[in-house]
Amino acid sequence: MILEKIKSDGLAHLSYFLGSGSEAAVIDPRRDIEAYLDLARRNGMRIVHIFETHRNEDLVSGAPALASVTGAKIWHGPNPAEPIVYADTARQGDGFAFGDARIEVLETPGHTDDSLSYALHDSSYDDGAVGVFTGDALFVGDVGRTDFYPDRKREVAGLLFDSLRKILSLGDQAILYPAHGAGSVCGSGMADREFSTLGHERANNPRLRIEDREAFIDAKVAEHHYQPPYFRLMEQLNAEGGGRSPRDLLPPPVGPEALYDLGGAQLVDVRGVADFAGAHVPGAYCIPSDMIAAFAGWFLDADRDIVLVARDADQAAGSTRTLARIGYDRVVGYHAGIVPVATKDRAFASVPLVDTQAVNERVDQRADRWTLLDVRSVDEFEAGHVEGAQHAYVGELPSAAESLAKNAPVTVMCGSGARASIAASILLQTGWTDVDVYLGSMKAWKAGGYRTIEGR
Structure with a gap:
């Protein structure tokens, strides 16, 4: 046996x-x-x-x-x-x-x-x-x-x-x-x-x-x-019945121009937090490959085509396979990296990353109109959060963050910075302009010995 x-x-x-x-x-x-x-x-x-x-x-x-x-x-x-x-x-x-x-x-x-x-x-x-x-x-x-x-x-x-x-x-x-x-x-x-x-x-x-x-x-x-x-x-x-069995599919490679002429397709950057923060195609979702299963289903439409930005062919194939496991079969292409985009003189964007010292200074100074947005689950938030932080679960953005002013600065945090990067990409897509990510987030805050409070 x-x-x-x-x-x-x-x-x-x-x-x-x-x-x-x-x-x-x-x-x-x-x-x-x-x-x-x-x-x-x-x-x-x-x-x-x-x-x-x-x-x-x-x-x-x-x-x-x-x-x-x-x-x-x-x-x-x-x-x-x-x-x-x-x-x-x-x-x-x-x-x-x-x-x-x-x-x-x-x-x-x-x-x-x-x-x-x-x-x-x-x-x-x-x-x-x-x-x-x-x-x-x-x-x-x-x-x-x-x-x-x-x-x-x-x-x-x-x-x-x-x-x-x-x-x-x-x-x-x-x-x-x-x-x-x-x-x-x-x-x-x-x-x-x-x-x-x-x-x-x-x-x-x-x-x-x-x-x-x-x-x-x-x-x-x-x-x-x-x-x-x-x-x-x-x-x-x-x-x-779920239909066909997906193989280790590799979608066809596409050139930089296809990332700017999507024809209604959804652009998903699966490379990782640091890659997305450094440079990405405007309008892309940031959903790292190891987080697709948990978060793609919150934001992507299964009835629309998907184009991936991946580090390489292997990451694109793995991401396509994960998407297929949750019913997303319409991955129509992938592009490897962001450097070819830049060399074609096409626009790219970045997301500033801030550390614990910067966040602590903003908290102490009660920075004008600034919001610290905690996108962890409500259970995590209630177990301990930074004083003054506003809560909105990442999966429920942007509707959960409608109370934020789109022209005011927002720092997004979570447990380590990964979910915060996903959330930042959603906010940027839907009209927020001044967004940065607290890299390290609650793990770094606690490691620094800073105070947290419980409850809402």
Whole structure:
């Protein structure tokens, strides 16, 4: 029996290849399916089952594409309100055997109504489950968010409490295999590791240590999570089937002139914070390649073409692949670097970077009409921020910053400066003119020993 974890960076998505004998199953496949096919070929196995733990909101499922290539059957949880047209329904107590492996289905609603967990048993050593694939019900260090049904918030939080007890009943020996790791938008308190057991989680996971059902419900209802607009696109694609499987696509290179004659396309600079600050094409979004999964879905329109500015072809290909994983297929070209733009005597822009000393002086002097804009999450802001800072979450710009004067100076900050650079590009696109970025941001402020305040 073999079990391989396949991680999609950026999304912090975890999928699994499970094989025994000559047959294999894949749990929660991503849209680019080559990794699963390679594992099957290398191990002389045929993929016969595809198990989905739930309908994902943050990425496109690869189940339809994988089934079309392998002939495997797709299994998904019951969801009568929005049936998954490409899958068969698995229910509590269903079992699937291949080689020495046996999968038993647990219905574990709460995160979503259709959530399933899959207990893994080894028929040669069948004294309890070896592990459990929990999807987004249970993570390492956290549990799933329950905010997708606002009209039923207490009900679904209670359902998750019950589902977690069902999972824990498998025994402390069972290894935990969640669908996401730290950095995913599906939870905010995940541990920065991807291995654990139910016993360890029972003892250490803060949410699992709440043993009273009503107290657990209260805690979940009080949580604050953001829902990017692209979640609706993911829900649609993952109900209907996500279409083709993207390869390691490299969009065609385009010349400097194409960056100024976009024909309605969206220009996205994926090079990085320092690159964008130093020089960029006016009007470009700054979304570094390692932040595409978290933030592209807030700002980009999936129905419009996208042109990338990347450091090189490899970064362009990786960014295109990440965009495809979240349903953005219309990357029509890329340009490498900004120097060719400058040598063609085309206009380029920059964003000033400021340090802690400059920000502290402005705070002390209460600089006239100057705003320090903190674009971290509301939870981060309330846990500690610079006195006088105004809060507006980066994903909700520019509407969240409408109270700022567009002709007044703004310094944007976050945790380190990365999200602040994204926010600065949004502000510049929408009419703000005097914008700089506090590089280092809250990490630098704290390292300097400066005072922070809690709350709003």
